[in-house]
Amino acid sequence: MRVLIVEDEPLMAEAIRDGLRGEAIAADVAPDGVTALGLLGTHQYDIAVLDRDVPGPSGDEIARHIVDSCSGTPILMLTAADRLDDKASGFALGADDYLTKPFQLRELVLRLRALDRRRAHHRPPVREIGGLRVDPFRREVHRDGRFIALTRKQFAVLEVLVAAEGGVVSAEELLEKAWDENADPFTNAVRITVSALRKRLGEPWLIVTVPGVGYRVSG
Known part of the structure; x- marks a missing residue:
């Protein structure tokens, strides 16, 4: 402890x-x-x-x-x-x-x-997908055993995407779950954060953009 x-x-x-x-x-x-x-x-x-x-x-x-x-x-x-x-x-x-x-x-x-x-x-479960390991309790992310430092907002977005287990998450849903109630629904913050997160996770890209629908983590 x-x-x-x-x-x-x-x-x-x-x-x-x-x-x-x-x-x-x-x-x-x-x-x-x-x-x-x-x-x-x-x-x-x-x-x-x-x-x-x-x-x-x-x-x-x-x-x-x-x-x-x-x-x-x-x-x-x-x-x-x-x-x-x-x-x-x-x-x-x-x-x-x-x-x-x-x-x-x-x-x-x-x-x-x-x-x-x-x-x-009450510790949330550790989730793993596509070589990615996300530990919500310790707020840690590893890819293929390599630690990846994320900002709090990037971690929050990744947590929502990983919880969908490969399913598509819309920008509106990300905005609702990873931002506070004062977030501007017309902001491009989601796109910018996802783009930065994708780069932090490295290649090959794990976060896939589904045009007109949202984003998902590729397993």
Whole structure:
């Protein structure tokens, strides 16, 4: 399990990191929101532990970012406030669990393992087609054993295409499933993203354009 700890108190952060490592849980520490967002953009974490009151983008803003990214990363909020209203607002932001300070490391470990088990039960299946291996849980793509780095939007489009299992997916359906509700239905974003994705996957081309209909992944 790999965990991101967002905590601005150095002694607290170090104690949590060292304690988790002693429990065979890998932990990266971010002392502020900017560092946290940078790490989230670079690494895939099983769980994010967020102090709500860190400098830079707050823990609440980081939580919104995680939820908006659709990464599925569970969020455990840390706070010194134990009022019900504070907990309710945290859960409303997308938190999966809540722990008030001070707390014992043992309780944090138990909660992290419970969140990891819960997530494991809902892991989407790894899909393979035409030498392509798409792991939605780890957000990883391999072709013939070679790792392929994709942007989040490219991954979202590929995920929809692969899920169709060779069937044709229209541009409208891709727009609906891989973009948000504010997407312009007349935009050429789908065509541009598919073109970039096709190049990332390399030759021979795996994504086939069906004129006037849409796109499909060739097996």
